[in-house]
Amino acid sequence: MKIHEYQAKKIFRRFGIPIPDDRLAMTPDEVKQAAKDLGGGLVVVKAQVLVGGRGKAGGVKLAEDPNDARDKAEAILGMNLKGLTVKKVLVSPAVDILSELYVGIVQDRAGQRATLMVSAAGGVDIEEVARTAPEKIVKFGINPRLGLRPFEARQVAFKVADGKVALKIASILVQLWEAYDDVDASLAEVNPLVITPDNEVWAIDAKINLDDNGLFRQKELAAWRDPEESEPEENEAREAGLSFVKLEGNVGCLVNGAGLAMATMDLVQHYGGAPANFLDIGGSSNPDKVVKALDIITRDKNVKAILFNIFGGITRCDDVARGIIEAKKKTDLGLPVVVRLVGTNEEEARVLLAGTDLVPAETMDEAVQKAIKLAGGAA
Numbered sequence: 457m458k459i460h461e462y463q464a465k466k467i468f469r470r471f472g473i474p475i476p477d478d479r480l481a482m483t484p485d486e487v488k489q490a491a492k493d494l495g496g497g498l499v500v501v502k503a504q505v506l507v508g509g510r511g512k513a514g515g516v517k518l519a520e521d522p523n524d525a526r527d528k529a530e531a532i533l534g535m536n537l538k539g540l541t542v543k544k545v546l547v548s549p550a551v552d553i554l555s556e557l558y559v560g561i562v563q564d565r566a567g568q569r570a571t572l573m574v575s576a577a578g579g580v581d582i583e584e585v586a587r588t589a590p591e592k593i594v595k596f597g598i599n600p601r602l603g604l605r606p607f608e609a610r611q612v613a614f615k616v617a618d619g620k621v622a623l624k625i626a627s628i629l630v631q632l633w634e635a636y637d638d639v640d641a642s643l644a645e646v647n648p649l650v651i652t653p654d655n656e657v658w659a660i661d662a663k664i665n666l667d668d669n670g671l672f673r674q675k676e677l678a679a680w681r682d683p684e685e686s687e688p689e690e691n692e693a694r695e696a697g698l699s700f701v702k703l704e705g706n707v708g709c710l711v712n713g714a715g716l717a718m719a720t721m722d723l724v725q726h727y728g729g730a731p732a733n734f735l736d737i738g739g740s741s742n743p744d745k746v747v748k749a750l751d752i753i754t755r756d757k758n759v760k761a762i763l764f765n766i767f768g769g770i771t772r773c774d775d776v777a778r779g780i781i782e783a784k785k786k787t788d789l790g791l792p793v794v795v796r797l798v799g800t801n802e803e804e805a806r807v808l809l810a811g812t813d814l815v816p817a818e819t820m821d822e823a824v825q826k827a828i829k830l831a832g833g834a835a
Contacts, residue, residue, distance in 0.1 A: 457666040458506045462546045463680050464644075464662035471635040473628055473646075475659050478548040480504070487529035490547040491522035498550040500660075501528045503535070503542040506682065508581070513537050518550060543684070551658050553650045557616060558582050559629060560645030561636045563667075564597065570636065572596040572604060572629065576616045578648035604633035617651070624657045625649070639677060640670025689752045696748045698737055705730025706831045707824075708753040708762040708791075710746070712737055712771070720765045723820060729828035732759045746783035754789060761792045761831035765823055768799030777805035781812055792830040796823035 462480050469475055479490035491499045503515030510516050515537045519525035525547065535542050556578035564571040575593045577585045585592055594615045598604050606626065613626035628649065636644040643665040650658050671678040683691050693700030699714065703721075707729050711717040714736050721731040733756070737749050753759055766776050777797060784793065796817040797805040809816050815830070817823035 457668055457671065457678070457681055459664055459666065459677070459680050460504045460506065460682065461502065461662050462504055462544075464664040465659075467635055467639055467664060467677075468631075468646075468659060468662050471631045471638070473631045473635070473659050474657060475662070476548050476551060478546050480544060481529065481547055482533075482544045484526045484529040484533065487545060487547055488522045488526035491519065491525035494547065494549050496522055499525050500548050500550050501525055501532060502546045502548070503532050503537055504544045504546055505537050505540040505542055507538040507540060510537065515542060548660065551650055551660055552652050553648075554653045555651045556648035557625070557651070558585070558593075558645070558647045559625075559632060559649050560643065560647070560663075561598070561632060561641075562645075563642045567597050569600050570598045570633075572598055572612060572633070574612055574616055574625075574629070578650075582645075582647065598633065603637060604630055606630055609633075621651055621655050621657060624655075628657065628659070635664075639664065640667045640674055641665060642667045689755060692748070693735070693752055696745065698735060698745070698749055698752070700736075700749075700752060701734040702756065703731050703733050704758070705732045706758050706760040707827050708732045708735075708756070708759040709765065710735050710737055710749050710753070710762065711765045712767060712776075716765060716767055720763070720820070720824070723824045724763075724828065727821075727824055727828055728833075729824070729831065732756055743779045743782040743786070746779050747786050750783060750787050750789065754787070754791065759791065759831075761794065761827045762789070763823060763827035764793065764795040764797075765820060766795075766797045766799075768797060768802065768805075770800075772801045773797040773799050773805035774801040774808060777808040780814070781808065784812070784814070792827075794823050794827040794830065796820060 465475050481487040481490050499519050501517050501519055503510050517528040519528045529545055532542055532545055558575040558578040560573050561570050573593055573595050575585055577592045594612055596612050609626040609629040613622040617625055632644055641664050645663045646659040647661055650660055690700055707724050709720050709731050711720050717734055717736045724731045794815045794817055795809055815826055817826055
């Protein structure tokens, strides 16, 4: 789950990370007042949308005074920024910058631990730095039991700065880890972390991605989710207990299990097709859940065929087959449906499907190829 910059800064402040004062505003007049409240001098007006590259897209502007801030806000509010409409901006006092750093913590699944990354090449996309100059990124694997200890943070900080500035950076690194760990984040970063001419260190940007698997512990933060930043169907699916992501293809996929769902999409691509979605219905054979899944998928006018790929372990295949049949009775699909059921009681499931117009398949490859053909062939 992504959260906005102003929300991430609220978390960072809680852990003592130095962040300039700011104001959230939703109208040009509110921006003008915010600029006055912040001293009436030079301010930065930043679009609050959940996309990267806001500055390059025109969503971040420097304003000289409150009136200029209002004018800049008029240009930003309402603009389409990478498919999202800007409805709010963050107003912050401009900071005199001597140098910029990137600091971030990301989950390294291969290393099975969080990894701290620090680079003196701040203020630009860290992905570009990693691609063109990986030697400029200092990486440190954080022990999941011990966390980031102060002496480790100092060792990292002194690789990108000197003296008291390095000590200030080290303190921020520890605070960043504490924030990351406390809110069950999958990513926490500051880009840029700036050093001023008088050797102050400020976090003038903030980004946090929360691990969805930890949201049951983060009730307050879960409520911060911005429904307008997601497809309506994705929000509906989440409320129904489904994992759904809309894609651009024409083969609608309903699968039980995230790993199998990913493998199914890969196989659709392998055979020249294009998946219309990622949809994990979990282990449920509940017809109502299947009906909701079908309703969500069939709203996509690009979908020309539907593929059920179910592996029945604890969930019996015959129960799933009955759920699919009942769901189809409740939903007028008007689309061909391919069903592959493998696992417990799969023979009984095939007998049930034989009396319907559902298209059976014994193997995953067969099911994918049939779905692609029924959707109109390979892309």
